[in-house]
Amino acid sequence: MGRSFLYKGIGKTFVCKYFACNRTVCSRIVSGLITGSLLMGLYGCGATENTTVSDTQKQESSQEDLEPVTFTFYNADGMEDTWTDPVAQKITEKTGVTLKMDYPADASDNRIALMVATGEYPDLVFAKGDAPTLIQNDALIDMSDLIDEYGPNIKKLYGDEYENLRYSSDDPSIYQLCSDKVQEETLETSGTAQLQWAVLQENGYQIPYTLDEYTQMIRDYMVKYPTINEKPTIGISIACSDWHWYTMLSNPSGFIANGSPDNGQWIVDEDKEEVYYKHAADGQKEYYEWLNKYIMKEF
Numbered sequence: 001m002g003r004s005f006l007y008k009g010i011g012k013t014f015v016c017k018y019f020a021c022n023r024t025v026c027s028r029i030v031s032g033l034i035t036g037s038l039l040m041g042l043y044g045c046g047a048t049e050n051t052t053v054s055d056t057q058k059q060e061s062s063q064e065d066l067e068p069v070t071f072t073f074y075n076a077d078g079m080e081d082t083w084t085d086p087v088a089q090k091i092t093e094k095t096g097v098t099l100k101m102d103y104p105a106d107a108s109d110n111r112i113a114l115m116v117a118t119g120e121y122p123d124l125v126f127a128k129g130d131a132p133t134l135i136q137n138d139a140l141i142d143m144s145d146l147i148d149e150y151g152p153n154i155k156k157l158y159g160d161e162y163e164n165l166r167y168s169s170d171d172p173s174i175y176q177l178c179s180d181k182v183q184e185e186t187l188e189t190s191g192t193a194q195l196q197w198a199v200l201q202e203n204g205y206q207i208p209y210t211l212d213e214y215t216q217m218i219r220d221y222m223v224k225y226p227t228i229n230e231k232p233t234i235g236i237s238i239a240c241s242d243w244h245w246y247t248m249l250s251n252p253s254g255f256i257a258n259g260s261p262d263n264g265q266w267i268v269d270e271d272k273e274e275v276y277y278k279h280a281a282d283g284q285k286e287y288y289e290w291l292n293k294y295i296m297k298e299f
Helices: 023-041 047-061 086-095 111-118 128-136 144-150 152-165 197-202 211-224 244-258 284-297
Strands: 004-007 069-075 097-102 124-126 176-178 266-269 274-277
Touching (some): 086 097, 111 128, 152 176, 197 211, 211 284
Parallel strands (some): 069 097, 069 124
Antiparallel strands (some): 004 176, 266 274
């Protein structure tokens, strides 16, 4: 899943069970979204885009200065207050908006469940895999009308992928703004089995293309360097606790075993319009046998 910024209680005079919002506050939040989207879109722009931005800046400079306002933002994937970088400062400069950041205390943090239980929510939240919980408990609103009215740059940023922001065919609401698929360009295959540069250097920077080649490189390196910093050399390590198993075990198993893309636990055959359980597909059994053989017995 892509990173998703979820917004609760943002509406022109929208009143919901948990949060009420007037036009001024809502316009300020959406203004921040537009500015953020514009700044993201500036990356790699040419002269034409710069001219447009210049016109926009002139228009904004003629507007009445906005009084500063602070909104709370809980980031389930965060580890620190990041509202200090140049992008954040530019958003504050253009909109008057500052985000007060909050994030999990540790891996067992159950803040989203606590929000639902108490009905007390921040102004914005990145809930990671718990977004459906918030949606099912009416904690998020549909941003479609707000984007239609205030967010032309949001639509421009997403382009052909804009309609994919909708939650489902049964519920076409837009609850989340995701970074996934935004101006996406695949440059190279990555995120599969990885090697330290030291191992590649020992092999003349030869790239392994099979599990056998990969295994042999690690084995040879461990024989030559049985210890590193006076500690036994570890050939392969995988972090599989809690949600990490998705990114460290499940996803690479599809990449390596049969070249399947990251569609969760499924393989989608777009030509046949059929879906298969990934871990029952060809190559998966052999991949996990390889892992068990070398991680459990040799490395």
